[in-house]
Amino acid sequence: MSSINCNLLAAMIVAVGVFTVNPASAEEKSDPTSATAWSAGNVSGAGNFMSYCLPCHGPEGKGDGVLSESLDVKPRDLSNAGFLAPKPDEYLFKVVKTGGAAVGLTENMPPFVDQLSDEEIVNIVAYLRKEVCKCEFKKN
Template identity: 45%
Template sequence: MTWKNPLKILFCGWLVLQLSGCGDSEKKTDEPPPAAKAAPETSSPPAPKISLVTAKTRETYQWYCSQCHGLKGKGDGVNARLLTVPPRDHTKADYLETRTDQQLFDAIKLGGLAVGRAPCMPSWGHTLDEKMIHSLVRYIRELCECEAF
């Protein structure tokens, strides 16, 4: 075994830990929920690299997402202070640049629990079509002024 293999193992472990909650103050659950176990099977096809942010994207974000994430995406929606796990601040690049577009897409489409994150984020896959979800991912990239590295 080369020294690179333990690094890979460490990286995988870190990734699993990161995916296990939607906030820095996330409490780990005793066992993964059924939806989280099913996540890899229900994972969606890779997100396209280019998706336009339109007025409808912003309107959709304001209509649905702002309830928790706030009108400007700062994670300060009306529900924020009442949740055990704070909603993600979409203007903070330090976390969001560690997420791929696909991970953001899956979190929106399948909900937090299904992708091993906090259950406070519901699934929007039956409410929004995939094109809109891709567009929302791009909008979040606009808000954080960051890309996945």
């Protein structure tokens, strides 16, 4: 019994190690010029999504966060695969980093350049793909 638990624990430690300390893949993922490089893998954007995006976009990204009521232009439904799939990862990265106004949208979508590192934004984009829209980038 206890040896099974021990093996399980060891497997978990190895698994965590693979996901957190892998400099090669971290480097690949932080290349903001690739359209799809971030789609696979990292889901650690969840925590930051819940902290920074949930107030407007809601817990499931549907655009129904508590602050949405006070906004004239409403937060987008990020769970809508048809809406998010045609947008390349580097575009989503740019929207989050530099804000709506920088890409021709309203200022209601704020820039996160001061709150989030590039890597954290990459992880949020990966989270949007994996858990929110559940969609890969796909050209229209």
